[in-house]
Amino acid sequence: MALKDQFQSPDYYNLDDLFTDEQKLIRETVRNYVKKDISPIIEDYAQRAAFPEQIIKQMGELGVFGPTIPVEYGGGGLDYVSYGLMMQELERGDSGVRSTASVQGSLVMYPIYAYGSEEQKKKYLPKLGSGEWLGCFGLTEPDHGSNPAGMLTNIKDKGDHYELNGSKMWISNAPYAQVAVVWAKDEAGDIRGLIVERGMEGFTTPATHGKWSLRASATGELVFDRVKVPKENIFPTVKGLKGPLGCLTKARYGIAWGTIGAAMDCYDTALRYSKERVQFDRPIGGFQLQQKKLAEMITEITKAQLLNWRVGVLMDQGKATPQQVSMAKRNGCEVAQNAARDARQMLGGMGITGEYSVMRHMMNIESVITYEGTHDVHLLITGMDVTGFNAFK
Template sequence: MTPTPSEPLTDRARDYLDLDSLLTDAERRTQATVRAFVDDRIRPYIADWYERAHFPREIAPQMGALGLLGMHLTGYGCAGRSAVEYGLAAMELEAGDSGLRTFVSVQGSLAMTAIHRHGSEEQKRQWLPRMATGELIGCFGLTEPTAGSDPASMRTFARRDGAGDGADWVLSGAKRWIGLASIAAVAVIWAQTDDGIRGFLVPTDSPGFTATPIAGKLSMRASIQCDITMDDVRLPADAVLPGVVGLKGPFSCLNEARYGILWGVLGAARDSYEAAVRYSLQRTQFDRPLAGYQLTQRKLADMVLELQKGQLVALHTGRLKDAGRLQPQQISFGKLNNVREAIAICRQARELLGGNGITLEHSPLRHADNLESVRTYEGTDDVHTLVMGQAITGLPAFR
């Protein structure tokens, strides 16, 4: 008998190196809980959401109830879970769809982390508890139409209007590819000021703030990305994040997001690989299962090699993070390698599914399309290559 799409694979096909044995009981429980949530609340609906380019807003409080929003943060209603547990959750969510994992990343690793790490006590109490439950959604505005990989060249500017420390801020500029902006209650906006780059908490109902969803996407269709325009948005003096000046503020948040990505993409890769295994065992060609041919087995072996190597990279990176020893250039290693290999696995899986693989009945091509976005955001392949190059040689080569 061969497995149907709903039946489990053999242990060797599912986890060739028995990497589950490297996890603690608490880590396995977290992974199992999130996997069950994905099986119940995402898998049955994701093809429809993707086809309609629909983000299910109702899923936010469901994720909040599981402690997935800002789950690596402590206090203010956040779960305070380990880096490895957060990574495992990201992997399981992205096995459902990159767009749903991206929501958790934007909400927790970007918007909530910015407030938690750089905000005042009052700002934390105002925003974080309701963001942790999913009642309120946040977004993170760094990228601009002309400033993607080079955020230092951003043109968005915040000026003081008035005298003294109580003077208002007036914010003008544009941001692009900002996840969740059209449904967010608060935007973390990074802007130039006379004193350097600062972060601002901008209620999205502020006059002059406009978020417009980007249409016509071929990737991340079950997610929302927006253009933001800010036309003299007036903010009170205490809208600024007081804890940081300069790009180290947004970069510290991006590193949190990149860490989640290097785990998450392995979920898309694993789901695609497992779909290919099941399909090749069921699909008969020339009177025998497709899985019985040497070329098929070579492709499956290549997929599991890179998948499990990527999982080892992610787990080791997570252990370093939990130990407080993780460096940003090590996150670049995982983001560069795991995204690149995940795309290759998804494409190979699609190939094994033949013509049927281009339909939404099967997940690999959807995952591959999504990963084109993941490969671009939070640092392109080229940027992470140069981060690693500088770490290796001591010589910056960005310009």
């Protein structure tokens, strides 16, 4: 049985002075939701490798699906710093919960809003925003992960419809999604985006089992066997990789904030434990090696908080580059990974049990460090940005 959620957010550099009252209220609202509805149940769902379906409606009502999408399309009409704070608080609860929200907002609602027709926006966005429908995003394939340009999934023009064939892998939300935003090559070899609905003949979403990570998140495949997709379901103008990569920039931004939520939870857990756990007749927090771990954790978390705030401001100004977002995503993953590892050591044997969140965070981050651009690929994105040389090829 998990202990009561006593989380207190670390803010070593008074970052709260940089946030508006509205942003702080949004953060508090999501934090309270996590304490009330996620923390008490998430360990059980993770242990059973089950997806808590009820969170879809809950998060829709909370407003965390597509918070930056305009209100008239069912979004929240909020700024990117608010979005980041939402993702931070959700992932403080669990990376899988934040993944559900990230995919819905950044990878499903955003492309429909940015690339879709007016009819597509009106049909899909309000239902996705409210949590009535869940969506997923199909880009990664069994043989094409870091190199999506090599995708084999394709569409052929059949006159009154397109025929879609192929498969996608490692798709969050897939087993429960009503809608999939799918990227496929047309007959000219151009990458196009289209909206596929559950119930279309030949479209199946087999679940992925046996995961040690993101166990409370639903992962699956998308399989397309001669699926007839109406022509009005294709995104009218966007062509090429810039379509899916534009979505991934938004999602990576949310991940940068989310991972620091996980790191903050690990730090807060370790700090509290260090004051309560007595060995050699005193709390372990009084020993130098434990203080070293805590000092390094809070230093890295503070640096990451400043990085995330700054990239959030740049996003709101329309100035953030994909490369800047890459740096924040990669940094957040590394900070969270190290915080989880150090916190686990500080908790000793208790650190591997479900009584504390640390081991679950550690396992989850192993997925987050890989998806939406692996750690090494983000490193090379920064490397190419500063040198001008492409090390990918």
